[in-house]
Amino acid sequence: MISISDPELWATLDAAGLTTGEMPETEDAHTPWFVRTMLGIAGLIAAAFLLGFVAAAFAFVVRSETASVAVGLMIIVAAYAVFRVARSNDFTTMFALAMSFAGQVLLIFGLLGWFGHASAAEPPWLVIAFVEACLAAVMPNFIHRAASAYGAGVAFAFACSSWGEEAIAAGTIAAAVAGIWLNEAQLGRFHRIAGPVGYGLTLSLVQFEAGPLLGSSTAMLFGSRFAPVAAPWIGEALLLAALLISVWVLLTRAGWSMREPRVYLALAAAAAIGATSFKAPGIACGFMIALLGFSNGNRILTGVGIAALLFYVSTYYYRLNETLLFKSGVLLATGALLLVVRWLLLNVILHEDVDVSNVHVSKAEVPDA
């Protein structure tokens, strides 16, 4: 086995055009997701107290929208400088993160106040989405990039909702999520941006799709002034399209020829699963995220997709306005359908690739009817 040091590996990847710039801190690259989550939550708590400090010590800042925007921008710029200057210092990095979160809240507060006074104007969600997208690209910190990408996705969804075009938000964010995760290897030189942005957008998509199930669309949350222009099913149709394109790309990468019938069978199975989203929103979204995570060997993404899928299905089932007898029948039919799909997968679709007789399936892995 050939052993290669991190700098050598970086140099090889750089020569192949897959990376750019200096090698990142290995410490940062190896920080597990749950440590990042812990630091992100702590950053939000610290930001809340920093905001309290600004409100208590400089009351004029929160009384004036202009001052809020100006001070918010200054704090964000200062946080960027701290990130750049003391990247490897844990305390200053955490402080910069908290500062930036506080600055963003001030900025958004000021922008909402500004636009709120203009009678004909809509809430400035598109401006906020743009600011967050810029921060996701520029701020040299994983947690910040993921949080800003999430903020950009949510603000974009609010912007679309305020125009009555929620369907555009679902389709656009789903396309962005699929685009990033399908091209993760090709985006190697931008891995420091693509990874956290991918996670942030994925979380915003999961949240957006949960809205209708929880009985509150984003339009209702922020008081859209327009009735929805596009029917809700258009958003699910766009999501289904993103799912089918993802499946098609993955099948092509696996070397399946378009002439083979099993390709159409796989696409039909994906379409059938995704089509349930028209009645139970979110299934296409959760399925696509889990599929992308599985294909990339990304256990976090797979976990997010499966958790989202479980949430969407169980919430829809709980809210289903049918008799319990009917619901029991639905569960029975779902179990039977899953068994049929499993049989098709093992005996028809994967039959040529895998010798099924050699696959040991323990009792515990067999789904229960």
Place this chain on the structure above:
Amino acid sequence: LLELFGQTYQTGADSWELFATWGALIAPWVIIGCFDGLWILWIAIANTALVFYFRVSPGFPGVVFSTEHEIWTGFIFNTAALAVWELLAPRFSWMAARTAPRLLAIVSGSAITWLMLQSIFEWRGQSGAALLVYPAWLGCAYAMYRVKTRDLLILAGGCLSVIIVVTTFLAKNMFNAHQDSGAFLFIALAVVAMAAAAGWWLKQVGREDDK
């Protein structure tokens, strides 16, 4: 069929019976299955039965504003399940995966952290037992997941719990005495310092695992 059984009352009252029966019926299957995923399902069903036993309509607000007795029940059940899992894990290879004990530790840790916060705020005449149990829980978690074995996720959860408890304690006491901007800044810096120290420590522990 279980759904029909659970429909004892049209109002949905006593629906805990549905989950309790469900848990009892699948228990033999879970025991002979020797599969951690089935145990996670069983523990989730048992927790749901517990929540429904205490209230008709659980939901998020219901769980958050549960009484001390209800949260203690959940804490004891999940902590006991975690202890049993960790005791038996070395003997059975199918228990080696860390998903189930981590989920149990998260539920157990969340419950005792919430009880501790209620004690700090003296919510609805708290008994104050959490003031004794919380440090003991932290000590046991440290001994188990830092000294005896390594589980960075549970240690990270413990760090977050400490940050939240200390922040709440500071906020309660400092804002009672001085309602000034200095208290806000001090607490913000304290949170940053605690998080930075926790992040640094967790990275050190993680590095030990890599060696």
